[in-house]
Amino acid sequence: MSKQRALFFSIGLVSVWPWAITVLAATLEVGPGKPFGRIEDANSRAQVGDVILVHPNADGKPYERVAVYVGKAWLTFRGVPGKNGELVKLSGEGVDYSGAGSTPRAMFQFNRGTDGCVLEGFEISGAHNSDHIGAGVRIVFANNVTVRNCDLHNNDAAVMSSGDGSLTSGVNQRLEFCRIHHNGVPGGRGYNHNLYLDGASVTIHGCEVYASLAGHNVKSRAHYTRVEYCYVHYAANREFDIVDSEGTEFPGSDAVLVGNIIVKDPECKANQGVIHFGKDGKKRRDGTLYLIHNTIVTPFRSPVLDLSDETARARCTNNIFCGTGQDQMLARATKGGAREWNAFGTHNWISQSFQGITERFRANPNTISREKLVFADPTAGNWRLAARNAAIVDAGLPWEELDIPPLPPVPWKDLGKQRFSVDWHYRHPAGVEKRVDPGKPDLGAYEGTDR
Numbered sequence: 001m002s003k004q005r006a007l008f009f010s011i012g013l014v015s016v017w018p019w020a021i022t023v024l025a026a027t028l029e030v031g032p033g034k035p036f037g038r039i040e041d042a043n044s045r046a047q048v049g050d051v052i053l054v055h056p057n058a059d060g061k062p063y064e065r066v067a068v069y070v071g072k073a074w075l076t077f078r079g080v081p082g083k084n085g086e087l088v089k090l091s092g093e094g095v096d097y098s099g100a101g102s103t104p105r106a107m108f109q110f111n112r113g114t115d116g117c118v119l120e121g122f123e124i125s126g127a128h129n130s131d132h133i134g135a136g137v138r139i140v141f142a143n144n145v146t147v148r149n150c151d152l153h154n155n156d157a158a159v160m161s162s163g164d165g166s167l168t169s170g171v172n173q174r175l176e177f178c179r180i181h182h183n184g185v186p187g188g189r190g191y192n193h194n195l196y197l198d199g200a201s202v203t204i205h206g207c208e209v210y211a212s213l214a215g216h217n218v219k220s221r222a223h224y225t226r227v228e229y230c231y232v233h234y235a236a237n238r239e240f241d242i243v244d245s246e247g248t249e250f251p252g253s254d255a256v257l258v259g260n261i262i263v264k265d266p267e268c269k270a271n272q273g274v275i276h277f278g279k280d281g282k283k284r285r286d287g288t289l290y291l292i293h294n295t296i297v298t299p300f301r302s303p304v305l306d307l308s309d310e311t312a313r314a315r316c317t318n319n320i321f322c323g324t325g326q327d328q329m330l331a332r333a334t335k336g337g338a339r340e341w342n343a344f345g346t347h348n349w350i351s352q353s354f355q356g357i358t359e360r361f362r363a364n365p366n367t368i369s370r371e372k373l374v375f376a377d378p379t380a381g382n383w384r385l386a387a388r389n390a391a392i393v394d395a396g397l398p399w400e401e402l403d404i405p406p407l408p409p410v411p412w413k414d415l416g417k418q419r420f421s422v423d424w425h426y427r428h429p430a431g432v433e434k435r436v437d438p439g440k441p442d443l444g445a446y447e448g449t450d451r
Helices: 003-010 018-023 039-045
Strands: 027-030 051-054 068-070 076-079 088-091 106-110 118-120 122-125 135-140 146-148 151-153 157-162 173-176 179-181 195-197 201-205 208-210 218-220 224-228 231-233 240-242 255-258 261-263 275-277 287-292 295-298 305-307 312-317 320-323 331-333 343-346 349-351 354-356 367-369 375-377 382-385 424-427 431-434
Touching: 027 039, 039 051, 039 068, 122 135, 151 157, 240 255, 275 287, 287 305, 305 312, 331 343
Parallel strands: 027 051, 051 076, 068 106, 076 118, 088 122, 106 135, 118 146, 122 151, 135 157, 146 173, 151 179, 157 195, 173 201, 179 208, 195 218, 201 224, 208 231, 218 240, 224 255, 231 261, 240 275, 255 287, 261 295, 275 305, 287 312, 295 320, 305 331, 312 343, 320 349, 349 367
Antiparallel strands: 375 382, 424 431
C-alpha cells in the first residue's frame, strides 16, 4: 500500500465518502493472460476500494469451485461481458460451502465490516452444502452491499443475509437488475428459498424472481423490506413471506411493494397464498405492509394477503387484484392475534371472484368488477393491459396523497422525507423503464395499455 493510501485509510472508514475511495482504487484483473487466474487470489491481494475485474474464460467456460471470503470494504467484483453481452460464469459444484474455517457458506460471502461492496455481471450457480443452505451470495452483518446484473440459479439459495438484531447491521442491502430463479432444495430443511433475507433494510429493484424449487420466492426477516418494479412469479410456495426477527420488534418494521407484477403458478401444489406478512416465530412484526401499484394475478382460493400478528397492518392502494378462479379470498387475518380491521384498501381494481373482501375494502372507493382482464403477452413477460379499461385508466389516488415511508437513510446520505412517486415500471427481462404519468395514475404496475 502506498504511503498516501495508508495515511488516507488510517483516518478511518466511518467518515469516508464513496467518491473519495474510488479516486484511490486500483484495478486487479482476473482471467486468461491476466495477472490473476482466480478471483480468490485477487481478493486476497485487494485493498479497500479496489476493483476486481473478471474476464470470461475461454469458450465461456465457468470459473470452477469459486469460494470468495471477502474481508475488505468497498471492493467491487465486476464481470466483463462476453462478445454478445454474456455474463461471466461461476460454478460452485464440488465445494461444500460449510462455513468451517476459511471456507465461506456461499460463493461470495461478505462479512461484517465489508461495507460498500459491489458484485455485478456474473452468472452464479451450484452453491450447496450438506445442510442445504449454501448460497450464491451471503451478506453477514455487512452494510451497503449491492448485487447487480447477476443471474443466480440452482443454488440452495440465491442470496442469504443476516443482521445482529439491531438497526445498524445489514443496512441498505440492494439487489438490482438480477434474474433469481430455480434455487432451493425440494425436501430440504425449510430454509430453501430463492431469497432469504434479514438485517436492517433491503431493496430489490428491477429484478425477475421466479420458480423457487422449494420454499418462497422472497422470504424476508429484515426490519424494512422494499421490492420495487420487479416481476415475481411461479414460486413453489408463497411469492412473499415477510416475517419476524429481533429487528422486527422495532416500530416501523415495514414492507413496501410498489410497481410489481406478482403472479401465481396455476400448477402450484404447495402453499398457494401470495403474500404473508406477520410472523412465523416468537417475535413481533410491528409494521405495515404497503401494496402500491402492483398487478397481482392468482387463480387460488388461498388469500392474496395473509396477516399473522396483532401489530401487522396492510395498506393497499392503486393495485390490480386479478382473480382467475372462484370463491377467492383477498385478505385474511386469522393467526397471531391478527385483525382483519388492520387490512385497508382504497383505489384498487378487484375481481368479483374475491369473496373474502373485508369491510375496510368495501367502504372505500375500490372497483369490484366481473370483467375478465386481458393482458398483452404474459408469456413474454408483458403484463400491460391489452385494451383500455375505464375503471383502471386514470383511476388511481394521486401520488402526493399517498403516505408512504421513505427509504431508510444510509450512513453517508440522509434521504430525508421524500414525496412518494412511482418513477419506473418493470421492463422484461430484469430491467426498468421510466413510467410517464400524463395525469392521474393508472392502477396496477403499468401506465397505459400495450405498446
